[in-house]
Ligand SMILES: NC(=O)c1ccc[n+]([C@@H]2O[C@H](COP(=O)([O-])OP(=O)(O)OC[C@H]3O[C@@H](n4cnc5c(N)ncnc54)[C@H](O)[C@@H]3O)[C@@H](O)[C@H]2O)c1
């Protein structure tokens with residue numbers, strides 16, 4: 406059995422620990438009690454797929470630590486990451502009698518973490534949240550860094566807040582119940598991390614695909630921890646995305662557009678993978694990186710069986726991409742790979758973005 410990694414995060418608004426290991430759900434209660442000593446009651450928020458699998462062990466562990474639990478379950482799926490579901494969660498928190506000294510415990514994938522985190526940010530103007538990610542994507546990305554949001558008709562994550570968690574508990578054993586498709590989808594964000602910060606991780610992911618059947622869970626603990634460190638380094642340096650944190654959006658300008666335009670038919674990680682390939686191809690054509698960089702990225706995404714392009718028409722992609730949160734009056738900041746392990750931010754006008762989409766998403 407591999408060791409548990411404890412990764413400290415230090416942002417201006419909060420410092421906390423991310424625990425990554427195996428068999429951690431049973432310790433969730435004592436970890437919460439230590440990280441949030443004043444909390445006596447939590448709202449455990451989970452979706453309709455994850456709750457039947459993992460709510461009980463977390464409830465029991467919290468109970469054993471002397472913490473009362475009110476469980477709130479919402480219907481699973483990105484299509485429910487909406488203001489209406491958020492409103493329902495908030496009403497149920499109020500009915501349960503949560504006070505400002507209580508907390509939310511999010512048990513689930515990125516949708517649960519984003520929505521439960523936003524509920525915590527809003528409830529009585531802000532209470533603590535603990536993230537217990539159960540999808541690989543949520544473990545390596547969404548549970549860390551404090552971005553919370555719901556989608557609007559106009560696009561992804563357009564209403565949200567920053568709220569750093571007080572604790573993250575990532576139990577790799579939860580991945581045993583994840584479908585091969587979801588596991589593959591989550592790898593999109595890990596490939597992104599390799600491209601933006603760590604060539605060694607990128608090569609490791611390429612040579613030994615994490616989504617292959619029977620992948621060693623102990624090895625996965627180390628890989629998840631490395632991904633968390635990459636994200637932590639960026640979030641520590643720029644909590645609220647004034648500069649460097651925008652690099653974590655690599656692949657997302659086009660990826661989010663694909664996700665919203667396809668009405669969430671494809672998972673988030675798959676859209677990021679396709680968006681990453683598109684921006685890499687365009688970058689090579691524009692001389693922003695060597696052709697070999699784009700070829701390696703596309704080959705890695707292909708090795709995971711993830712999409713490397715989209716058939717959505719370019720006008721629609723541009724429309725959604727223009728509503729991106731990196732849009733300012735004079736254009737959009739695009740994240741561009743310069744080599745494997747490094748990226749740069751490039752300000753492009755909407756006309757230039759149209760050209761990037763034409764070059765990157767063409768035949
Ligand atoms: N806040 C951030 O920094 C951040 C970062 C990346 C992605 N995100 C967001 O995260 C979301 C995608 O996350 P996701 O892929 O986890 O989606 P998700 O939460 O919808 O989970 C995908 C599916 O897997 C199920 N599931 C989760 N864990 C499971 C388990 N252990 N066993 C069986 N089924 C399980 C869920 O019920 C769901 O049906 C998107 O909304 C994306 O925008 C946020």
Ligand SMILES: O=C(O)C(=O)C[C@@H](O)[C@H](O)[C@H](O)COP(=O)(O)O
Pocket residue numbers: 546550552554561562594646650653654657730
């Ligand atoms: O944490 C971040 O910062 C990220 O950009 C991570 C992304 O993987 C994630 O999908 C995030 O939710 C996108 O942020 P958004 O601000 O573009 O919605």
Ligand SMILES: [Zn+2]
Pocket residue numbers: 546594657673677
């Ligand atoms: Zn993402």
